[in-house]
Structure formats: structure tokens, C-alpha cells
Amino acid sequence: MSKQEFSKPILITGATGFLGRAVIARLLASTPAELIAPVRATSQQMAQERGAETLRSALDREPTAAEAARIRWVRGDIEEAQLGMSDSMWQAVATTTHDIIHCAASVRFDLDLDEAQRINVDGTAHLLELAVLASRLGGFGCFHHVSTAYAAGTASGLVDADHLPADSAGNFRNTYERTKARAERLLREQDRVEVAIYRPSIVGGDSVDGETDNWNVLYAPMRMIANGQLPVMPNSGLALVDSVGVDYVADGIVTLAQSDRGDYVGHHLTAGPDAFNVSQFVDTSVAISKLFGRTPSEPQLVGPARWAALTTGVGLAARAPKSAPKVRRWGRLGERGLKGFAPYSPYTGVSTRFDNRRERLMLGVAGVSMPPALDYLETIATYAIGTNFGKQPLVTNDVSAVVDGEPAAPPLIEGEPVEGDATEGEAVEVAR
Ligand SMILES: NC(=O)c1ccc[n+]([C@@H]2O[C@H](COP(=O)([O-])OP(=O)(O)OC[C@H]3O[C@@H](n4cnc5c(N)ncnc54)[C@H](OP(=O)(O)O)[C@@H]3O)[C@@H](O)[C@H]2O)c1
Numbered sequence: 001m002s003k004q005e006f007s008k009p010i011l012i013t014g015a016t017g018f019l020g021r022a023v024i025a026r027l028l029a030s031t032p033a034e035l036i037a038p039v040r041a042t043s044q045q046m047a048q049e050r051g052a053e054t055l056r057s058a059l060d061r062e063p064t065a066a067e068a069a070r071i072r073w074v075r076g077d078i079e080e081a082q083l084g085m086s087d088s089m090w091q092a093v094a095t096t097t098h099d100i101i102h103c104a105a106s107v108r109f110d111l112d113l114d115e116a117q118r119i120n121v122d123g124t125a126h127l128l129e130l131a132v133l134a135s136r137l138g139g140f141g142c143f144h145h146v147s148t149a150y151a152a153g154t155a156s157g158l159v160d161a162d163h164l165p166a167d168s169a170g171n172f173r174n175t176y177e178r179t180k181a182r183a184e185r186l187l188r189e190q191d192r193v194e195v196a197i198y199r200p201s202i203v204g205g206d207s208v209d210g211e212t213d214n215w216n217v218l219y220a221p222m223r224m225i226a227n228g229q230l231p232v233m234p235n236s237g238l239a240l241v242d243s244v245g246v247d248y249v250a251d252g253i254v255t256l257a258q259s260d261r262g263d264y265v266g267h268h269l270t271a272g273p274d275a276f277n278v279s280q281f282v283d284t285s286v287a288i289s290k291l292f293g294r295t296p297s298e299p300q301l302v303g304p305a306r307w308a309a310l311t312t313g314v315g316l317a318a319r320a321p322k323s324a325p326k327v328r329r330w331g332r333l334g335e336r337g338l339k340g341f342a343p344y345s346p347y348t349g350v351s352t353r354f355d356n357r358r359e360r361l362m363l364g365v366a367g368v369s370m371p372p373a374l375d376y377l378e379t380i381a382t383y384a385i386g387t388n389f390g391k392q393p394l395v396t397n398d399v400s401a402v403v404d405g406e407p408a409a410p411p412l413i414e415g416e417p418v419e420g421d422a423t424e425g426e427a428v429e430v431a432r
Contacts, residue, residue, distance in 0.1 A: 003260045004141055006031040009096050013038055013078055013127065014103030016050060018214040019146065019203055021058035022250035023101060028059075028067050030254065036093060038076020038083050047075045057213075078104050078123030083130075094133040099141040101253070102127050107216075109174040109343040120179035124186060131193040142194045143187065144257050149201040149242065149270050149354045151181040156237070156351035161199050161266030161359075164188070173346040188265060196261060200249040201270040201354055207245030207370055210383025212390075218243060218281070219384055221344075225285040226385050228297045229337070232310060235301035236349035239278035242271045243377070244370055251368040252359070259362060272356035274373040278348055281377065288381040304349070311338055 010027065014020040015037040027033060039054070041047035051073025055063045074093065076083035082090040106119040124145065134140040153165040153172040164181055165171035172178040187195045204219075205212030215223070218241070224230040252269040261267070276284075282299055289296035302310065317331025363369065370376060386394045 005258050006033040008098035009034040010099045011036040011097040012101045016054045020103040022246045025058045026250050026254045035071040038074050040077050041075045047073045079118050095137050097134045101144045103146045109176050113175045116175040116179040121182045124183040145197045147184050147197050147199050148180050149199040150177045158353045158355050160355045161268040197266045198253050199268050201242035203246050204243045205380045206247050210379040215389050222285045223389050225296050226289040230297040230299045233299040234307035234348045235278045236304045237351040240275045240350045241281050242275035248370045255366045267359050268354045268356040270354035270356045271373045276373045284377045284381050288385050292385050
């Protein structure tokens, strides 16, 4: 595929999300393209209000009038046919749209298959219909689809960005991976419009300063360690944790989308051979916590058999007779932690290496790169723990101030509850 610079209108979904906002900021800064952004809203006015708030957050400042005028915020729900738009609106949007960047998805690991299918697969099918109509009406460039490296499922060893396992539950850790793979298959098996697929691994904070407002995935176990709530963690296989900065992923998408991609459809935005592992994640989280004056857990990493025994033990303790209230209480607290952790447990045994040699080279030439993985881990841990996970400004020269801000982390599982939704976003105790 030859080089196609963005100059014509781009429709971007998921603009309100963590990655979508970063992509929008880059499109505004580095291309002249007009943007159309469907967002979920109950009225056009609400769509505009959500848009204005999103743009402020994406730019981290008030947008200029010219920037604001370049984005048209419209009501749109990807789960609905025509995104819920009237026929005339649908036609108008298709007539205008030249490229699509499809970021919207549910990143929850714990949805049932039907629900995940509606958002991640049917949603993609609705966008594909728009692309096909746009192509018929006047011209369409490319459907840029944001997938995940974990669409490769439970494959082990080195995989390239086109690796797609058969659609069987056993090949995937959860409905998220499976439906992201299904969406890819849908796009890969059609030939009506050109498709490019971007597969980031775990998207973390900024690669330079660690900044983030998305406290999911790696940050959940990091917070538990920092709060002294994680005495034990499962660990098996190579236990690889592949994570990249949101800036790298957004720059990578915008750069690769405008590059000569040859015949390649899938593109990894991953740490690849540089990925760190669960032990390194734990060691860094503990060390940075101590640097900020905390008393972290120093979790013991246990293999699958001991982890299984532990979870059984906790279950038995939770059901202990009322005459043993301490055991019951311990069991119930433990059970609560384990329940939140369950969706992430499979990610402590990842043996997949996401080959990124081609992409790293292409992006390196364009000046888009990631720091070494362990440096990156240190950067995001410093920002996360130094801001007490977004609750206060980063204090780097007076760590006692940070600790004073949030004294005495609560003990094992008892403190901050593990928040509800388990998402790609929210590896409760262990990285995804
Ligand atoms: N975060 C990661 O670690 C990670 C890693 C690899 C790949 N990815 C991929 O990157 C993409 C963006 O993820 P993210 O982390 O930015 O997730 P996010 O912060 O949860 O954002 C998801 C976006 O999708 C939108 N959305 C969800 N359902 C929708 C619907 N029915 N109609 C319209 N919009 C809908 C959300 O809109 P609302 O604001 O209305 O909810 C939001 O804008 C996803 O495709 C994900 O699979 C993420």
C-alpha cells in the first residue's frame, strides 16, 4: 500500500476513551484533516458537550477556536445499525468520511460473549458498512482498526501481528480477546475496503513522564503492592508483561496509518522482545513504593499448583463455622480480593512474544520509539505511586509529602476495595 497522508475527513470512534483522546490530539497537531467523532449521547447537544470536554482533556488545555471547529461531534452508538443515525445523517456522514479510525470497544474481560460481541464485533461490522457506503459514494481511503496484541489469544512463542487463532473459547483467555479476534477476522476476510489493523499490547501512561488518567491494567496490582495489600501473586510460564506508552501507541497509529505499509495488514505496537516479566514488575513496584516512604507488600510469587491450593484454602476459610470468626473474616476478605483478581489470573502466565521488529524499524525512522521496557516501568511506577494513583500532584523532591497525603496503607485486601469491572484496563492484581 502506498503512502497516504491524512488530509481528508477522518471518522474516529472511541474518541472519548484513553487511547482515542491521544489519537485525536495527534491528528489535530500533525494533520490538516477534519474529524468526525461519533460519541454515545442522548441528544446532539449532549454529544457536543461530551465532545468539548473530551477535547479539553485530549489537549490538556482549552482548545483554540480553529481546533474546536475541526471536529464534528455527532451522536453515535456503534452497537446500533447505522450507529443509530437517521438515513439522511448516515448518508451525509458516509459522503464526508474518507478514512475511519475505529478505537471504540469494550475492554472489559468479564462481559458475557453476547455483550462483548455486540460492542466489539457487531460494532465493527457497523463501521465496515459505513466504510463500504463511503467507498460507493465517492471515495474511501482505509479502515484503520485498533485491535489488541492479545487477539493472538493463548499462543506461545513469537507471533506476528497477523496471527489469529481459530474461534474457539479454549484459544482465548476471555470474551474480550475472542471478540477482538472475531472483529479482526471480519475485516480480514472481506475485500470491499482496505484495512489496516493495529495491535497494541497493554497501554500504559506516557513513555516520557508516565502521566496517565487511566488507572487500569498494570496500575491495579501496582496500587495493591504500594498499599501493602498483595502478599501473594500467581506466576507461571514466562509471565511476560508487554506494555507500551499511550503516546507511543497513538503516534504509532497515526504514523503507520500514513506510511507505506506494503502488503502488511497487522501491525504490532508492543515492547516485543523487550517486555518485562511479572517478577520485574513486582520488584519495581516495591522499590518505587519504598522510595516514596510506603510500606509495600513484597508479594511472594507462587506457581499454579500453590495458587490453586491458596484459592481453595481461602474458599474453605470463608465458609468456616461461625465459631471461628477470625478464620471466616480472613477467608471472606481473601475471597473478595480473589474474585476481583480472577479475570487477570490468566495473564500471569503469558508466554507470547509479540514480534515488533518491522514496526519498530518503521516507527524508529519516523522518530517514534519507546524507552527500554524497564526504564518505562520505572517511569510509570514513579508517576503512579508519586501521585498516589492520580489523587495528588506528583511530588518528587519531598517523598514524605506524598506519604503524608495518604498515610498508612490498609492491610491485605482489606483497604481500598478492588473496583468492580475487570477490564483490559484493569488487571486487578496482576498485569494483563
Ligand atoms: N487500554 C489498553 O490497555 C488497550 C490495549 C490494547 C488495545 N486496546 C484497544 O484500544 C482501543 C481503545 O481502548 P481504550 O483503552 O481507550 O478504552 P476506553 O478508555 O475504555 O475507551 C473505549 C471507548 O470506546 C467507546 N465505546 C464503547 N462502547 C461504545 C459504543 N457502544 N458506542 C460508541 N462508543 C463506544 C467509549 O465511549 P464512552 O466514553 O461512551 O464509554 C470510549 O470512547 C480499544 O479498541 C481496545 O481494544 C486497549
